[in-house]
Structures are given as C-alpha cells and as structure tokens.
Amino acid sequence: MKFGFVAKHRVIWPVSWICEALGVSRSGFHAWLNRAPSQRARDDEVLLAEIRSSFAGSDRTYGSRRVWHDVLAEGLEAGLHRIERLMRQEGLRARPRRRGLPQDAGHRHVARRTSSIARSTPRRPTRSGSPTSPTSGRPKAGSMWPPSSTFIPGESSAGR
Numbered sequence: 001m002k003f004g005f006v007a008k009h010r011v012i013w014p015v016s017w018i019c020e021a022l023g024v025s026r027s028g029f030h031a032w033l034n035r036a037p038s039q040r041a042r043d044d045e046v047l048l049a050e051i052r053s054s055f056a057g058s059d060r061t062y063g064s065r066r067v068w069h070d071v072l073a074e075g076l077e078a079g080l081h082r083i084e085r086l087m088r089q090e091g092l093r094a095r096p097r098r099r100g101l102p103q104d105a106g107h108r109h110v111a112r113r114t115s116s117i118a119r120s121t122p123r124r125p126t127r128s129g130s131p132t133s134p135t136s137g138r139p140k141a142g143s144m145w146p147p148s149s150t151f152i153p154g155e156s157s158a159g160r
Contacts, residue, residue: 003032047071047078048086055092063094 002022006029009018019026037045054070055062062070064084071078087093 003029007033044086047076047082048090050074050076051083051086051090051092055087060092060095061097 002024006015006018006022006024015029016026019029050071051067054067057070058066064080064087067087068078068080068083071083
C-alpha cells in the first residue's frame with residue numbers, strides 16, 4: 001500500500017522524501033517495483049478474465065453468486081468471497097431486476113366514475129353552524145366543547 005503510494009507520487013516528489021515520510025526503505029521500494037507479480041495476482045488475472053466474460057455474457061445481470069457458478073463450471077477453483085472481491089474491485093455490479101406490475105393487455109373491465117348527480121346514495125350532511133355536527137356529535141374546530149357547566153333540566157343554578 002505504501003509502495004503503491006510512492007510509485008504514484010514519485011513524479012511529484014523525490015522517492016527518498018516520500019520513503020522517509022512513510023517510514024519505508026528506498027531499497028524496499030525498488031525491490032517491490034522490480035518484483036514479478038505474485039502467484040495470487042496471476043491467478044486473479046485469470047479469474048478476472050473468466051468473470052468478465054461471464055458477466056458480459058449475462059448482459060450484466062449476473063451477480064457474484066451466478067458468476068461464481070459459471071467460474072466453477074469452467075473448471076477454475078475460487079471461493080465466493082474471492083469472486084465478490086474481484087467483482088467489487090473491477091466495478092462489476094449486476095443491474096437490478098425490474099419489478100413492477102405486469103404488462104396491461106387491456107382485457108380487464110375498468111369501472112367508470114359516476115358523477116355526483118347520478119349517485120344512488122346521498123352524501124353525508126355537512127357540519128352546520130352548531131357547535132357539534134348532527135351526525136357525529138363531535139365538536140367543530142374552535143368551539144368551546146364540552147361546556148364548563150352541565151345543564152340538568154328541572155334544577156336551577158341560582159342557589160349554587
């Protein structure tokens with residue numbers, strides 16, 4: 001990781017400065033630079049070629065699990081997590097499945113909306129100017145309900 005940073009930025013700053021800042025040796029950087037790729041890196045290149053062909057063959061719809069099955073069918077050995085990692089590094093991401101309603105063939109009966117004049121059931125009455133609605137018994141917005149004192153017929157409130 002550090003050697004990759006040095007290789008990327010060696011055109012901007014001297015290698016000795018970058019190696020000193022990162023705490024690595026210059027000789028270690030140059031040995032890394034001239035070293036051949038590891039066996040794992042070479043195997044990953046072979047796998048990537050097969051992953052790309054499987055992914056392109058599926059019209060970019062296969063995810064890592066299906067690509068993994070294709071790779072195994074070709075005789076290459078690799079784990080699912082390795083396939084996932086390589087696909088993620090390469091930016092290979094399956095297109096999401098199209099979900100939604102089925103296509104409308106036009107064979108259904110569509111109910112028409114009737115006008116309010118031709119309606120068979122009458123509308124509910126609207127709230128009048130009284131504090132409560134005649135249908136629900138609930139107070140109108142802004143009215144003082146319930147009243148502060150309760151009226152009982154036959155009793156007077158004069159002596160209370």
